Amino acid sequence: GAVVSQHPSWVICKSGTSVKIECRSLDFQATTMFWYRQFPKQSLMLMATSNEGSKATYEQGVEKDKFLINHASLTLSTLTVTSAHPEDSSFYICSAREAPILYGYTFGSGTRLTVV
Amino acid sequence: QQQVKQSPQSLIVQKGGISIINCAYENTAFDYFPWYQQFPGKGPALLIAIRPDVSEKKEGRFTISFNKSAKQFSLHIMDSQPGDSATYFCAAIGAGSYQLTFGKGTKLSVIP
Numbered sequence: 001g002a003v004v005s006q007h008p009s010w011v012i013c014k015s016g017t018s019v020k021i022e023c024r025s026l027d028f029q030a031t032t033m034f035w036y037r038q039f040p041k042q043s044l045m046l047m048a049t050s051n052e053g054s055k056a057t058y059e060q061g062v063e064k065d066k067f068l069i070n071h072a073s074l075t076l077s078t079l080t081v082t083s084a085h086p087e088d089s090s091f092y093i094c095s096a097r098e099a100p101i102l103y104g105y106t107f108g109s110g111t112r113l114t115v116v
Numbered sequence: 117q118q119q120v121k122q123s124p125q126s127l128i129v130q131k132g133g134i135s136i137i138n139c140a141y142e143n144t145a146f147d148y149f150p151w152y153q154q155f156p157g158k159g160p161a162l163l164i165a166i167r168p169d170v171s172e173k174k175e176g177r178f179t180i181s182f183n184k185s186a187k188q189f190s191l192h193i194m195d196s197q198p199g200d201s202a203t204y205f206c207a208a209i210g211a212g213s214y215q216l217t218f219g220k221g222t223k224l225s226v227i228p
Contacts, residue, residue, distance in 0.1 A: 006159070032214055043205060043218045044160070093159045095216075103148045103209055105216065107159035 006108030023094030122219025145211030
């Protein structure tokens with residue numbers, strides 16, 4: 001089956017630094033990737049949608065200058081949290097859509113970000 | 117506006133029992149309804165999904181029941197096992213969008 005690899009699985013960084021999270025589709029081409037944020041005991045909140053080679057579309061309230069998304073190839077998308085602060089600590093999850101399967105979505109295993 | 121309402125928020129079931137989680141949606145243009153299972157510290161994994169032209173779909177111990185007129189669908193887990201303890205999310209998609217709309221989740225605990 002389709003596999004999405006997300007790294008790192010957890011990261012601790014100092015306040016003010018930047019962190020990059022990678023999301024790779026291992027055995028399929030992902031035309032669209034999604035980035036979610038999940039707080040403890042809550043549902044997934046969509047942050048942005050990215051299509052390969054295009055600028056990401058951010059959801060309302062998500063700072064695009066803080067959460068930089070790059071989808072440079074059909075198998076790789078990255079989320080960079082810039083100038084991270086403790087309130088950015090959360091669980092970040094990517095998801096990839098495998099075209100041409102209409103609703104073929106596969107989720108990564110998530111990244112636990114802790115900003116100290 | 118929450119487009120997919122999920123209940124209950126938490127559920128405790130004895131081993132061997134039936135777990136039932138319910139969802140209701142508002143947008144009649146949704147045309148695909150998946151259920152995801154998420155273990156702590158992991159991403160969600162697709163469990164089972166249904167389209168609105170089918171009233172029921174069964175895969176092993178997991179069954180989705182779908183009521184199009186009532187705009188409701190539910191997940192039934194038969195012979196629940198402690199290994200089923202996880203958070204379950206219903207979702208919906210369609211209406212010309214590729215974005216999944218998630219319910220708020222149900223934390224299932226199966227006790228021996």
